[in-house]
Amino acid sequence: MTPGRITKIIKGRVADGTYGRGTVLPAEKHLAVEFGVSHWVLRQALQPLKDTGVVHAICGRGNLVPDPQATQSAAREARKITKIIRERLADGRYTVGTWLPGAGILAAEFDVSPSTVQAALRSLKQEKLLAALNPQGTYVIDPQHPCAPPPDAQSHHVAIGKVIRERLRNGTYPPGSRLPTYAELASELGVGHTTISNALQLLRKEGLVSERQRSKRVYAVRSASEHPESGRNVTREPAPQGGRRSKVHQSSVSGQ
Known part of the structure; x- marks a missing residue:
């Protein structure tokens, strides 16, 4: 099937409400399979629809039919x-x-x-x-001095750490649960990967989260309700699915 023919079909579906306003088109790989074409040909078909505003490409969501x-x-x-x-x-x-x-x-x-x-x-x-x-x-910034250097990145990751810490405390990230990935947190909070990494490093030192180094997956420790004011440095891996409890390593304040 030619790109022009696919363009006409999709445009017709938008017009008759098959793809309603405010809805996202099926994923491009599914449309490519439906029309029996390559991903490259499908993108050729979609481009005129994007150029004319029939659909909008939304980062992370796909191709959206706009709703005025x-x-x-x-x-x-x-x-x-x-x-x-x-x-x-x-x-x-x-x-x-x-x-x-x-x-x-x-x-x-x-x-x-x-x-x-x-x-x-x-x-x-x-x-x-x-x-x-x-x-x-x-x-x-100060409008009178718009070229002043940006604030220290240190203050930024501390602020992001505060947001994640509050989510741990209010149960948004329950004890033992896996946190969103670095990329997901960076996208949601509107910061860079390094800022997220530094923020999580603070929380690891406080014993609020643990990380599996190979997978880079971060978990809320099961003692998240016990906050670090006690002075303990706690690291904990989430319990395996078999039900066996994981070991907890504590650095005693007494130095034992």
């Missing part, structure tokens, strides 16, 4: 968030030389998607109130 009403609603939400953040900059809640909370954190606070948060931040960056340092994140 949802787009307008997201734009309104972005303007509201821009206003709120501008007020926080004015009243000193977000001070010059500090990192802004990650896009994922702000998205959870305002109950919107990270893309809506990014849209809200875009205008503030254009006003020279914020600046981005990829992949570390977004920080507050």
Whole structure:
């Protein structure tokens, strides 16, 4: 089947509601199998649909059929968030030389998607109130000195560690559960891989998480409700599926 024929079929499905507004098209590999073509041919077929706005490519989600009403609603939400953040900059809640909370954190606070948060931040960056340092994140700048160096990355991973620590305490990451991957945390919290790694290193030292070195999988220790104020350094591997309890190694304060 030719790319042009596939383009026409998919466009027809969007028009008749088979692929409704606001829905994601089937994965490209499934469409390629359906039409009996290679992935490369399918991408050729999709490109005219993207160019004309019939579908939008959304990173991490696939090809989305746009919903004009949802787009307008997201734009309104972005303007509201821009206003709120501008007020926080004015009243000193977000001070010059500090990192802004990650896009994922702000998205959870305002109950919107990270893309809506990014849209809200875009205008503030254009006003020279914020600046981005990829992949570390977004920080507050002085419009009179927009070229000032970014804040120390140390303060950023400490702030991210605080977010993850609170999730461990409130049960978002229950004891013994596996945390999201480094990449997933970096994407959600809007920071770089190194910032996540440094944040988790802090939590490992506190005995709140453990990591399997080979797989790089991080787990909430089963004693997550017992916080490190006791002065113990605890590392624990999650119990294997067979039910046998894992060993706990403790460094006693007494040095025993």
